Amino acid sequence: MQLKTLLLSAxxxxxxxxxxxxxxxxxxxxxxxxxxxxxxxxxxxxxVRYDNxxxxxxxxxxxxxxxxxxxxxxxxxxPGRGRKKGAGTNDQEDAADKAPGKKAEYGASVITIxxxxxxxxxxxxxxxxEHAIDKKGIIAFxxxxxxxxxxxxxxxxxxxxxxxxxxQDAMFYVMPGVKVYPTGSFGSVRYAVGPSLVIxxxxxxxxxxxxSSGNPAVYNTKSHFVLGIMVNxxxxxxxxxxxxLGLELGLGFTYMNRVDAVNQNTLFxxxxxxxIGYRF
Numbered sequence: 376m377q378l379k380t381l382l383l384s385a386x387x388x389x390x391x392x393x394x395x396x397x398x399x400x401x402x403x404x405x406x407x408x409x410x411x412x413x414x415x416x417x418x419x420x421x422x423v424r425y426d427n428x429x430x431x432x433x434x435x436x437x438x439x440x441x442x443x444x445x446x447x448x449x450x451x452x453x454p455g456r457g458r459k460k461g462a463g464t465n466d467q468e469d470a471a472d473k474a475p476g477k478k479a480e481y482g483a484s485v486i487t488i489x490x491x492x493x494x495x496x497x498x499x500x501x502x503x504x505e506h507a508i509d510k511k512g513i514i515a516f517x518x519x520x521x522x523x524x525x526x527x528x529x530x531x532x533x534x535x536x537x538x539x540x541x542x543q544d545a546m547f548y549v550m551p552g553v554k555v556y557p558t559g560s561f562g563s564v565r566y567a568v569g570p571s572l573v574i575x576x577x578x579x580x581x582x583x584x585x586x587s588s589g590n591p592a593v594y595n596t597k598s599h600f601v602l603g604i605m606v607n608x609x610x611x612x613x614x615x616x617x618x619x620l621g622l623e624l625g626l627g628f629t630y631m632n633r634v635d636a637v638n639q640n641t642l643f644x645x646x647x648x649x650x651i652g653y654r655f
Contacts, residue, residue, distance in 0.1 A: 397425040399444045400435070412443060415451065479616045481561040483507040487619060487652030492521050494646045496546040496577070499523035501648060505554065512560030514553060517571065517607075521548045521646060528580065542596045546577035550625075550646065554609065565611045573627060573644055575601040579634050598636070603629035603644050613654060621650040 400408040400422065410422040410433075419434050420443070443451040489501035501521035508514045528541030552571025554560075560567070579599035584592045605627025612620040624647040632642040 397446055398422070401441045401444065402435075402439055403441050404439070412445065415443070481512070481613060481616050482655040483512065485619050485652050485654045487621065487650040489519075489521070489648040489650045492523060492646070492648040494521060494523040494546065494548060494575075495642065495644055496523045496544065496575075497525040497527070501650075503650065503652075507560055513556050515556065515560055515567075517552050517554045517569065519548075519550050519571075519646075521550070522546070523548075525580075541594065542578065542580040544578040544580055544596065544599070546575050546599065548573060548575045548646065550574070550605070552607065554607070556611075560611065563613050565613075567609045567611055568606065570604060570606050571625065573601065573603045573605055573629075573646075575599075581634070597634050600631070600633045601629050601642060601644070602631040603627050603642070605644050605646065607646075617654050619650070619652040619654045621652070623647045623650060 398410050398412045400410050400412075400420070402408070408422070409425040411425055411428050413421040413423065413432060415421075415437075419436055420440060421432055421434050423430060423432055437453055440453050442453060445451070483506055485503075485505040487503045487505075489503070492499050492501035499522045501519055503517065503519035505515050505517050508516060523546050525541075525544040528543055529538055550571045550573050552569055554567040554569040556565050556567045558565060577599050578596050580594065580596045582592050583595055605625040607623055607625035609621055609623040614620065625645065627644040629642040629644060632639045
């Protein structure tokens, strides 16, 4: 009788110890797999079945696993897309798990320089600042400034009958406005359109004809002020979350076009160029 009791106790002890001497994979579906874990990678888990350890190896995607309970009592949990560190893991694998699929974070502000800027006055350079107003970046405040020069100022001088170089009239512009991004500004390639006010101040050279003096024509450089509105179209490219490239074209007209404080005819306005900048 004592021998039978001893044998039953030994069998029971073996069964109990066997149930703990194995790894258990707890799936999110509720299934539990008795296994021997071979490796835990950044995306998959490799194991063999505990009841056939010399058999084939199986692979399961970590997203399908809730936790692993190892034979030594330690656990490796996988809450959501991450996991807690435990047996069979290391810091490098934890960092690798966070990298795949991570969304690029685009800053709401952009500062740019335009080394190739043009206006109806001529060529020059520009700077701009942009800031997204809403969370999706659909509407952004936009403030470009520019300086352009009339590099094609050659004119005919009737006094000498020759073509001479004129004054390279400088114009300085401030153009506050808004940019509207139909699909939001946070992405690799985005289109925007929007209105802006145009305030310009500078110089304008003209040939004034007067027959009361000895010369029939006098070349004068005068003050020039414009106030108008234009609509800007832009192609915005973000190769990385911080690098910005852009192409822009704006067209409009003046409400006010004064030369030496005298109102002139309505002036056609244009501005644009290539921009490169930093998003933050």
